[in-house]
Amino acid sequence: MFTTKPHAKHALRKAFAPVRLWRTVRLGVRSLWLHRLRSLLTLLGMVFGVCSVIAMLAVGEGVSHEAQEQIRRLGSSNIILRSLKPDEDKRPSTQRSYVIEYGLSYADLKAIREILPNVRLVVPARIIRSYVFNATRRIDGEVFGTVPWYPEMRNVRMVAGRFFGDEEMETKKNVCIVSTVAAETLFPIDSPLGRNVRVGSDYYKVIGVIEPESSRVNSGANADASSGRSEGSTLSRVYIPLVAAKERFGEVLVKRRSGSFEAERVELHEATVQVAQQDQVEETAAIIADVMNDRHKKKDYEIVVPLELLRAAERTKQMFNLVLGAIAAISLIVGGIGIMNIMLASVTERTREIGIRRALGAKRRDIIIQFLIETVILSGAGGVIGVAIGIAIPYFITLFAHVMTIVTFWAPMVAFSISGLVGIVFGIYPAMRAADMDPVEALRHE
Amino acid sequence: MQNRVETQREDGGMASESIARLEQVTKTYRMGPVLVEALSCVNLDFKAGEYVSIMGPSGCGKSTLLNLLGCLDRPTSGAYFLGTEDVSHLSDDDLSEIRGSRLGFIFQSYNLVQQLTVVENIEVPLYYQGVRADLSRQRASELAARVGLGDRLDHKPFELSGGQQQRVGIARALANDPLVILADEPTGNLDSRSGAEILHLFDELHGQGKTLIMVTHDDDVARRSQRVIRLRDGRVESDVYN
Numbered sequence: 001m002f003t004t005k006p007h008a009k010h011a012l013r014k015a016f017a018p019v020r021l022w023r024t025v026r027l028g029v030r031s032l033w034l035h036r037l038r039s040l041l042t043l044l045g046m047v048f049g050v051c052s053v054i055a056m057l058a059v060g061e062g063v064s065h066e067a068q069e070q071i072r073r074l075g076s077s078n079i080i081l082r083s084l085k086p087d088e089d090k091r092p093s094t095q096r097s098y099v100i101e102y103g104l105s106y107a108d109l110k111a112i113r114e115i116l117p118n119v120r121l122v123v124p125a126r127i128i129r130s131y132v133f134n135a136t137r138r139i140d141g142e143v144f145g146t147v148p149w150y151p152e153m154r155n156v157r158m159v160a161g162r163f164f165g166d167e168e169m170e171t172k173k174n175v176c177i178v179s180t181v182a183a184e185t186l187f188p189i190d191s192p193l194g195r196n197v198r199v200g201s202d203y204y205k206v207i208g209v210i211e212p213e214s215s216r217v218n219s220g221a222n223a224d225a226s227s228g229r230s231e232g233s234t235l236s237r238v239y240i241p242l243v244a245a246k247e248r249f250g251e252v253l254v255k256r257r258s259g260s261f262e263a264e265r266v267e268l269h270e271a272t273v274q275v276a277q278q279d280q281v282e283e284t285a286a287i288i289a290d291v292m293n294d295r296h297k298k299k300d301y302e303i304v305v306p307l308e309l310l311r312a313a314e315r316t317k318q319m320f321n322l323v324l325g326a327i328a329a330i331s332l333i334v335g336g337i338g339i340m341n342i343m344l345a346s347v348t349e350r351t352r353e354i355g356i357r358r359a360l361g362a363k364r365r366d367i368i369i370q371f372l373i374e375t376v377i378l379s380g381a382g383g384v385i386g387v388a389i390g391i392a393i394p395y396f397i398t399l400f401a402h403v404m405t406i407v408t409f410w411a412p413m414v415a416f417s418i419s420g421l422v423g424i425v426f427g428i429y430p431a432m433r434a435a436d437m438d439p440v441e442a443l444r445h446e
Numbered sequence: 447m448q449n450r451v452e453t454q455r456e457d458g459g460m461a462s463e464s465i466a467r468l469e470q471v472t473k474t475y476r477m478g479p480v481l482v483e484a485l486s487c488v489n490l491d492f493k494a495g496e497y498v499s500i501m502g503p504s505g506c507g508k509s510t511l512l513n514l515l516g517c518l519d520r521p522t523s524g525a526y527f528l529g530t531e532d533v534s535h536l537s538d539d540d541l542s543e544i545r546g547s548r549l550g551f552i553f554q555s556y557n558l559v560q561q562l563t564v565v566e567n568i569e570v571p572l573y574y575q576g577v578r579a580d581l582s583r584q585r586a587s588e589l590a591a592r593v594g595l596g597d598r599l600d601h602k603p604f605e606l607s608g609g610q611q612q613r614v615g616i617a618r619a620l621a622n623d624p625l626v627i628l629a630d631e632p633t634g635n636l637d638s639r640s641g642a643e644i645l646h647l648f649d650e651l652h653g654q655g656k657t658l659i660m661v662t663h664d665d666d667v668a669r670r671s672q673r674v675i676r677l678r679d680g681r682v683e684s685d686v687y688n
Binding site: 359 | 539543551560570578
């Protein structure tokens with residue numbers, strides 16, 4: 001006559017049947033809608049958690065992408081040698097005016113070449129800080145004397161025109177290539193191609209425009225502060241043939257100070273060594289370091305290995321992601337606690353309703369599912385709003401702060417899934433509390 | 447008026463069909479260090495189609511009895527046969543199932559879910575029975591019409607008068623076509639006119655052969671039922687057929 005034992009499995013399937021679940025979801029939405037403000041405020045915790053996770057990840061991803069891009073532009077099979085002015089305290093401080101000699105020399109490069117036959121290309125460069133003029137327009141820039149194959153080796157692209165060639169190198173022609181930053185300042189209206197810029201007393205014809213090199217190219221990992229160069233000047237570059245640079249500017253650079261002058265004798269400011277195979281980079285770098293160590297008493301040079309920088313950057317990124325993950329976890333947990341708090345209040349408030357439902361045939365799991373679904377709706381809605389805002393924030397950061405941001409595909413996915421998970425985790429306890437109520441007591445509750 | 451005390455029947459040779467039967471039911475509560483015996487050795491037999499009032503002073507065990515009959519609680523000892531089955535030791539889930547499928551509840555304070563409409567409130571028991579949405583909606587609408595609320599399907603409880611709310615409660619109690627309808631002072635919160643309407647509905651249900659068990663304080667209300675059971679101190683004081 002009656003079914004005695006309802007089969008638990010069957011009943012469970014019934015509770016989770018899509019149609020039934022959908023009705024429970026609708027019921028949950030309505031219950032939440034009944035306390036709109038409260039639900040909204042509860043949501044906010046989740047929204048902030050999720051959107052900050054996505055936004056932070058986007059900024060982190062953007063910054064590390066930029067850093068890695070800059071390092072990659074240095075060339076992962078390159079080793080960069082740079083002249084470094086010795087530390088302040090090692091200078092002869094008694095003299096008011098002096099000439100200091102330091103840095104790379106052609107002899108160094110020759111030695112490297114002899115010891116390392118597998119070195120494919122060597123690009124020497126001289127860097128002279130100077131004002132560059134176009135009529136009355138002036139920039140505080142760098143004159144960069146180098147060789148014709150420089151852009152190819154350093155992965156720098158031409159924006160317009162061309163780089164100088166071997167012939168111009170040999171004939172010491174007064175031609176130059178300006179970086180886009182320099183071009184914009186010096187020639188704000190018309191094309192710089194074919195025009196002349198003045199450096200010191202010499203005029204150079206602009207034959208090409210080149211994209212600005214990343215600031216890391218110049219400053220390296222640790223030379224930012226000590227070199228004293230501002231980022232603006234490193235980007236405002238004018239490239240001229242190395243031979244021309246040597247001839248026009250000589251070996252000794254004089255800097256005038258108030259009441260004294262300071263002269264530097266530097267043969268080469270920079271040299272790039274390219275190795276044929278990327279896996280030889282570290283080995284080669286070690287050999288170069290030995291060679292340089294033998295040849296220089298003072299540490300007046302630095303060796304930058306982009307590949308190592310790249311690895312370091314990757315490690316930094318991993319650390320960054322770890323920290324982000326921790327912050328994200330904390331904010332999501334805080335959001336989850338907020339949800340749990342409000343659900344506990346809601347359960348107490350709706351004790352009577354729980355009693356009614358239990359009396360009318362609701363099983364404990366029906367009550368659990370009902371409240372769990374409400375929590376998941378709350379946190380899920382928070383997640384959706386958070387994802388929307390979290391995707392919008394990086395866009396505005398890029399727009400207004402000009403910081404590169406990247407919203408990866410998985411960031412919103414992960415953030416959203418975690419918000420749902422938080423809903424379940426923090427919803428279980430209130431739901432259990434609701435289900436554990438004694439129907440008789442619950443019905444009596446005022 | 448005929449007075450007759452029901453005696454316990456163990457021979458099974460009952461004339462009409464027994465639908466709910468309590469055998470030696472005792473219920474004790476622990477209140478702090480003391481044990482309180484709310485019901486002691488109660489034997490009661492309810493037959494199909496009966497209209498029974500349970501009366502007694504407060505604290506006599508009426509509510510406990512109703513909770514036991516409604517499978518909201520389990521007896522401490524004794525057996526409770528609902529239909530042919532002893533339900534006194536079933537699990538929580540099984541009791542839920544029984545409440546949902548075989549029992550109808552009518553409460554003094556109506557106990558409607560405030561955020562649900564009239565029709566949705568009537569649908570609640572059907573929902574837990576897994577009745578398809580369209581069928582349950584249809585049934586709930588029919589029941590609402592039957593209790594005279596056919597034009598108020600989408601009203602919320604707070605938009606209705608007490609009498610109307612109680613009629614929703616009755617419709618809800620009828621939704622799953624229960625074996626027994628249990629009413630806890632159904633007219634207790636109502637003015638006499640609304641109360642009369644509700645009792646009229648009860649008469650109708652009784653006329654249709656429904657089994658009604660009602661707790662009441664009111665002699666006038668009890669007088670309309672077939673049988674009046676009086677409890678005192680957890681025992682059946684009298685069991686009288688009108």
